[in-house]
Amino acid sequence: MTLLSIRGVSKRFGGLQAVNDLSFDVAAGSIKALIGPNGAGKTTIFNLISGSLHPDRGEIVFGGAEIQAMSSCEVAVRGMVRTFQHIRLFPKMTVLENIMAGRHVHSRAGFIAGMLSLPFTWKEERRIRERSFGIMEMLGIVPHAETEAVSLAYGQQRVVEIGRALACEPKLLLLDEPAAGLNMRETNEMGRLISRIRDMGVTVLLVEHDMSLVMKISDEVVVVSYGEKIAEDRPLSIQKNREVIRVYLGDDEC
């Protein structure tokens, strides 16, 4: 079953055709990787899918509904949550508070209820706290619960950011370079974590430069170059694809 479908999407910035007539599907329950040389338009594609940008042409269908005109907030409410290439944790908030903030769409206390501290908000807060601790346990970050999130080591900040996204209980998790800045051990742990998340029933779409990670964990890979799709296949076949090899080696020579 297809969870996310990109259909003929194009985006132009002035004279630059950043994404050109791109189409691919993401099957529910799979890990799909989006790869390509620097400047291929991967981050633009991510921003188009997550609602930070809107395509000039084409449709993006998520869970049966067209979402290309929605804001990133509306997209998140529908169950698609992203992480950022440059980690965007909430500063001046603890790890616990960061993850609790991720429960926003699954709770409802508003301004009036909050100001009056109505009894239902206490129960709700307790539930938010319990769920957040559950997520921190799964990720092994409970000891850091009361630490300011942005003061953690880089690798742990990435884990917290993924935890915050998981607190939203997404159907689709978008990971923008989850292994960037991680050492080899941390990258391996990240790979295992992403596989575990998929096994929990969360579909994952990731952009990544670390090819060994991509080849190890992905069910399918899409390769883009200059905003166009040049290949889409299983990891083993992608590694043998002539066009893909040409694009990557051509980039490496300079």
Add this chain to the structure above:
Amino acid sequence: MERKHFAVAGFTGLIVAIQLATRITGTEYFLTQLTMTAYYSLVIVGLCMLIGYAGQISLGHAGFFAIGGYVTAFLTTWDLKSNHGAFVSLLERSGALVSRQDVYGGNLLTVHPWLACVSAILLTVVVAYLVGGPVLKLKGHYLAMATLGIGIIVYRIVLGTEFLGASDGISEVPGFPLPGGLVVTGDSSLRISNYYLAWGVVILGMVLLLNLIHSRVGRALAALHGAEDAAEAMGIPTARYKLHTFVLSAVFASLAGVLLTHFNGGIGPSEAGVMKSVRYVAIVAIGGMANLWGALSMSLVLNYLSLRGYFGTYDDAVFGAILILIMLFAPDGLLRRHLFSDMKRLFSRDHAGEEAP
């Protein structure tokens, strides 16, 4: 949770102690300025919520204060006796109007203060929503300039409108009767009850805001203040939350304007002036931005000193200078949110060092 209650109890104790001190020293006339300080503090804590917690600046809050003050002043002094329209008689029959004597003994038929107060708040909410919607899309300097524009517009309107008294403002505003025989008025026989009433309103406002910052909404505001794009990506409707906080702080300012106008018996255009808005922002800044208690205590001290005339003719200059100095040397404010916890950590670390073998 408990620390919050301690702080509220402690502040209440301070308010009682100040009143007792004026009683013992026979300086009860100070209570008049202290009551006015309370109402200005209501503006400050509302603005602190907007600036410190939602991360949005407003240089136009004196405008919202003036909307509250002027609406209630106009409605409670506007004589409807000679007006025999159907709407007026309907209001009269429903008890929304009161008949009273003016200072010359003539009979007046005016809108009841309660109705005037509700009208003032409603108008503030409408204006804040209409203005805040487009303006809060701006950031940083642009938001500051746009809100400054709001303040200037309100100031020029009250200054240039004949029925709002132009440069004289509106005077002879009656007291505001409350249940239990309380009246918001500057009458010196009710000085003590007005003092407690005003600070009671401030403490109630503080409790509401403290609850809010420890709620789901407070967390969402802290999140959007820290990383707006990430908050949006987590499903937090950042634009709506900023707008609601803006309206909430405008209501605090407007309510303060209503009550202070009844207490003073009038309002003038200087209350809508830009320097008043700058003063409010300066006090929030010196209080530590995201620190409601800091803003409140700084407001208590600085507004009181200003109202007692300690700054003389340099009143506005003092607040301008405070703003510049704070921005230069202590952008986190003198009473930073984490100041006390930092100090505690400092001491506990020393302590741990001593115990280590």
